[in-house]
Amino acid sequence: MEDDPAIAHLVEEYLRHEGFGVDVAMDGERGVELARDARPDVIILDLMLPGIDGIEVCRRVRAFSDAYILILTARGDEVDRVIGLSVGADDYVVKPFSPRELSARVQALLRRPRQGREDEQPLRRFGALLIDSGAREVTLDGVPVDLTRTEFDIIDTLSARPRTVFERLQLLRSVWGSDWYGDDHVIDVHVANLRRKLADDPGASRYIRTVRGVGYRMGDGA
Numbered sequence: 001m002e003d004d005p006a007i008a009h010l011v012e013e014y015l016r017h018e019g020f021g022v023d024v025a026m027d028g029e030r031g032v033e034l035a036r037d038a039r040p041d042v043i044i045l046d047l048m049l050p051g052i053d054g055i056e057v058c059r060r061v062r063a064f065s066d067a068y069i070l071i072l073t074a075r076g077d078e079v080d081r082v083i084g085l086s087v088g089a090d091d092y093v094v095k096p097f098s099p100r101e102l103s104a105r106v107q108a109l110l111r112r113p114r115q116g117r118e119d120e121q122p123l124r125r126f127g128a129l130l131i132d133s134g135a136r137e138v139t140l141d142g143v144p145v146d147l148t149r150t151e152f153d154i155i156d157t158l159s160a161r162p163r164t165v166f167e168r169l170q171l172l173r174s175v176w177g178s179d180w181y182g183d184d185h186v187i188d189v190h191v192a193n194l195r196r197k198l199a200d201d202p203g204a205s206r207y208i209r210t211v212r213g214v215g216y217r218m219g220d221g222a
Contacts, residue, residue, distance in 0.1 A: 004046075011044065014099035020106070028052035035061045042106050045089070046072045047080050055083055062088035066149050068109040072097070085189040090150045091176075092186065111177045112153070124159045127221020129198065129207055131159050140198060150175065151194050154187070155218075158208065162218035165211045191216060 005026070012022045023038050025031035028049040035043055043061065047054035058069055069089040073081045081092050090109065093102055122134040128141045133156055138145045147155070153175045158166065166174065168184040191208055194200070200207045209219045 007046075011099060011102060015103060015106070018103050018107075020103075026050075028054070028057045031057050032060045035065055035067065039065070040067050042068045042070060042109055044070050044072065044102070044106070045084075047077070047084060048074075055080070055087060058084060058087045058089055062148065068112075068149065070102075070105060070109065082189050085186065086193055088148050090148065092183075094183075108177050112175065124162075125221070126159065126162070126207060126219065129221055131155060133160070145197055147194070147197065150190055151197070154190055155194055155208070158216060158218040162220075165214050165217045167215040171215060 008024050008026065012024055015022050023034050023040070025034045028051045031043075031045070031049070032052075043065075045054045045057060049057065052060075054071060058071070061067070061069065068091075071081070071084040071089045071092045072095055073084070073092055074095050081094075084092060091105060093105055122132060124131045124133070130139045132138070136152055136156075138147055138152065138155065154171065157171065157174050168187050172184055172187050192202075195202055195205065195208055198207050202210065205219055206221050207219050209217055211217055
């Protein structure tokens with residue numbers, strides 16, 4: 001979804017050349033309709049769209065789709081970037097960008113592992129929190145928690161090795177894949193979203209604990 005015809009055409013042509021099927025929407029309303037009808041695996045979403053903006057598009061799409069959402073932002077728009085991730089986007093690319101970089105990020109999303117390893121316990125309990133890796137479900141006090149794909153993948157990774165402290169880059173590569181590259185700030189935003197949904201106070205965290213100067217690990221739920 002991109003309202004600049006030149007950029008939209010460039011991205012479309014490059015991704016088609018790389019073997020992707022591509023549909024283009026030039027405004028937010030059409031983008032939501034197209035996401036519902038075409039059921040894409042990945043959505044590339046410019047935040048500055050006519051009609052409804054990219055933030056609202058992301059909110060609406062998340063109500064019916066778990067497609068990966070890669071947002072496009074201007075270099076200085078850190079606030080919009082954070083809001084985009086907070087409402088369900090998975091990653092972002094900063095303008096100006098090269099089509100090659102964008103294609104690499106799309107491919108990295110599509111290569112992300114979806115299944116747990118055979119040696120992992122499919123059910124993991126941490127106090128009131130239950131993580132069902134096989135069903136990709138999380139409940140808190142028996143109530144389902146609505147997580148995005150990326151949020152689930154992060155807590156699934158942390159909970160599979162609860163005594164391991166993951167550095168930010170290590171956690172990113174575990175979730176996104178070994179060839180991930182980009183801004184590691186993205187992981188902090190997703191962790192903040194997880195904590196909010198789990199009512200997990202960062203100052204006295206029960207579920208996702210910060211190890212200062214290193215990264216994150218799973219808490220015991222107490």
